[in-house]
Amino acid sequence: MARFMDVHHGMKGITAEQLRAAHTADQAIEGEEGVHFQQTWADPESGTVYCLSEAPTKEAVQRVHARTGHPADEIHPVPLSA
């Protein structure tokens, strides 16, 4: 398992409820891809959403996001943390 930070752009005006719904949708199917979405943060003003996950590959992360209707614009492995 590796850790990933993915980024979504163009989400201007996203609400707390929409963020929670998207996160819940991802978590409902993440197990099928061996992914676990740990946390997500959003900036409604710039329309940026960040998701932190543990997953076997970045493709697995993208498959979950794509299936729930919000593919990520960037997915970076983040092997280091402090």
Place this chain on the structure above:
Amino acid sequence: MARFMDVHHGMKGITAEQLRAAHTADQAIEGEEGVHFQQTWADPESGTVYCLSEAPTKEAVQRVHARTGHPADEIHPVPLSA
């Protein structure tokens, strides 16, 4: 207090030790600006570093990063999380 995600580019090849040292340097002075750096993640391959903080303003986050020698390239408020 608000929550911020800041992003540093151009950190290709950053090591676990360098990330920890930078985070420790930030935390050593963060109190002077009323900031708390909660966590940081790095992708040595793309050279991207993400820092999650709580702070009074984005300028306060930047003052800490600037004083420790690594100003952020982007600082986004992230008022929403899930």
